[in-house]
Amino acid sequence: MAKTYRLKLGQSAIHGRGLFAAERIPAGAWIIEYTGQKVSLAEGRRRDKFYNSIGYTLLFKLDTHYVDGLVGGNEAIYINHSLTPNADAIMHRGGVWIRALCDIARGEELTYDYGFDPANPPGAKRRGGKRKKPA
Numbered sequence: 224m225a226k227t228y229r230l231k232l233g234q235s236a237i238h239g240r241g242l243f244a245a246e247r248i249p250a251g252a253w254i255i256e257y258t259g260q261k262v263s264l265a266e267g268r269r270r271d272k273f274y275n276s277i278g279y280t281l282l283f284k285l286d287t288h289y290v291d292g293l294v295g296g297n298e299a300i301y302i303n304h305s306l307t308p309n310a311d312a313i314m315h316r317g318g319v320w321i322r323a324l325c326d327i328a329r330g331e332e333l334t335y336d337y338g339f340d341p342a343n344p345p346g347a348k349r350r351g352g353k354r355k356k357p358a
């Protein structure tokens with residue numbers, strides 16, 4: 224079974240609450256799955272418009288469906304965006320997983336690049352509002 228890592232929610236210097244490493248996480252580790260309700264592309268587009276209207280993104284767009292972290296999701300929804308992230312979000316075992324890009328120290332906030340349109344960064348109205356399609 225894959226090793227699990229202790230994580231904790233806390234106040235973020237980036238935005239609102241964030242998710243932090245409660246122990247050292249080595250580079251390459253699968254940290255947490257981004258879980259949520261799987262919805263069709265059409266339903267995902269509908270929800271995307273709503274989330275955009277409130278300036279909040281919780282959706283991952285995959286080839287065949289969206290994953291909505293607000294419904295049945297876990298603490299992974301609290302991971303904030305950074306252009307210099309310490310993790311990334313990629314397809315793994317049929318789901319979206321957050322993986323460490325480098326050694327992450329205990330107490331460090333987890334981040335990944337949401338893949339926002341650079342002209343419309345987080346906190347502003349964004350085109351699509353979707354996170355980067357996992358590689």
Ligand SMILES: C[S@@+](CC[C@H](N)C(=O)[O-])C[C@H]1O[C@@H](n2cnc3c(N)ncnc32)[C@H](O)[C@@H]1O
Pocket residue numbers: 235237238239240241278279280281300301302303304305345346
């Ligand atoms: C799923 S939430 C992440 C958790 C959020 N910090 C909270 O307290 O609920 C995603 C939202 O957090 C905000 N966010 C995440 N990263 C950000 C950043 N680097 N700069 C500004 N806002 C950010 C944006 O509003 C984004 O839509």
